[in-house]
Amino acid sequence: MPLIKHGDQPVWKKRQPLQQYAHWAGWMLGGMLFVWCWALISENTIWEFLYDADEQAASLIGRMIPPDWSITGSLMLPLWDTINIATVGTVMGIIIAFPLAFLAARNTTPHPALRAVALAIIVSSRSINALIWAMLLVTIVGPGSFAGMLAIALRSIGFVGKLLYEAIEEIHPTPVEALSATGAGRGQVLAWAVWPQIMPAFAGICVYRWDINIREATTLGLVGAGGIGLQMNASINNLAWGEVATVFVLIFATVVVSEWVSAKVRRAML
Amino acid sequence: MSRTLPDSGVDAQRLALLKDGVWKPLPLIRDARWRWALNASVLLYIVLAWLSVDVNWARVAQGMDRGLAFMASFLQPDFVSRSGEIFAGLKESLTMTLAATVIGVLLAIPVGLGAARNISPLPVYFVCRTIIALSRTFQEIIIAILFVAMFGFGPLAGVVTLAFATIGFMAKLLAEDIEDTQREPLEAIRATGASWLQWVNFAVQPQVMPRLIGLSLYRLDINFRESAVIGIVGAGGIGATLNTSINRYDYDTSAAILLLIIVIVMTSEYLSGYVRKWTQ
16 A cells, blocks of 8 residues: 655555556446447437336236236146256256266366367356247247257256356365276266266256246247247236236246245255 | 164175165165155146146147257347347347446445445444345346336346446455455554554455456356346347347347357457456
8 A cells, every 4th residue: 555645644445546547547448338338328219108117117016906817717727838848858958968967067078179079068058048048949849848949958957057067166186086997987987976076066057957947937938839928928018918917927836936945955956 | 873763774784785786875865754754745846837738749849849949049140130130239238248248347346345244343344235135136127017017118228237236245355355354464454553544455455356357257257158148128239139039930040149149258258268367
């Protein structure tokens, strides 16, 4: 911390004067970038729509309350579909991600080239949201739960793969060395030295992803990929906001239950 | 090694096998009945789930051509013929991302402070935790639908959506981080007679700042990915362009957009890793 003289009075400062100016300049540039972004957004916004935003909000909420409970019964089957999409999609994703993670981990990969390919697959799958995968798959396999499952699976590969290969890279090398020293083969080392070390992390990752997938599966119907989102989309297009509110309440309940289940399972595993 | 009844059967079996030179690992679930019940219920679930999905294989076979065309288009992405739309969409997405992250983080800081049990009174704590729970429960796309209905189509609805989602995410993690801070500096600064603001600024802020910066960058990344999605419901950004190109079966353009998204996400992940190393 520099000591700067103000006349006779010494003053403690956090930075040297030049450093301080550079710091301020950095903040100034950041602020200018933000203002520029905001200007672009406001150019593309029709501000007239905003004059009655409060009325719109009030009427929207007014039409959502009370929720239209009469459709609850007909929502049970789509809800079951949603849970299936999430669960089966997660399982399919895990089946693909599991070997991929071993290829992508630095300490278990058979070849650096394979590692690069595995990492590329993981990054691509992670960068693209399940909804975008669903949009593509609906045009390829047709609308319905099947497209939703594949979309969830494709998105889960990257997530599970990334967390799992990081877990594999963080294992203790000693058990691996000990097993190798007994003359164990590659497969035996993986099964008896690596797998027991990553198993709790693996279970945790899978349940965590399942929990996220339940949330994502509720919206896949917006692009036609099955589940409760289909009903929600139909209600929104009919401007039947009471029905939409019922769907929201059901989604909320499902999410709370799935979060509770995943927290329970993770606590039991770890 | 004396065990209680239900386990002893398993152990005796394993010991007998071991005498023959066969070693088996301990089963994950000790009680055989539970194991079988679990297996049976998994099997039952698979059957039920399979019955509920009805895959139209004829349609899938038809669509395979399109699937192959889509795969092929990744080898020859078309950046050029729709470059105007792609560029405009990306610019809008990036500006939305930055504006929403800045606004969201600025709003999340007071909420996060309020939601940390060790520095805020109980009523404030409950209010802030409620805000966090509200913002975290619903997917961005659902929030986007509501804000589009209120504010009309366009990037403003997207910015508000992303900022709202950012508040819940950042405030929760910030509050957890504040609750994990060391108590000694907090007590030391308080003992000097500092006001609440000085206390937060000089005792709490230095402890949570590196993580706050790291989380903000992570959220920037998430917001960009989400901005590619909320365009589907009319909240601006590259999502609208992508949606149009997919609906037109213009896969070469879709592939170009997806590749650009992947490259931007990868770059930002690389950069944020670099910045995080530098701040810590």
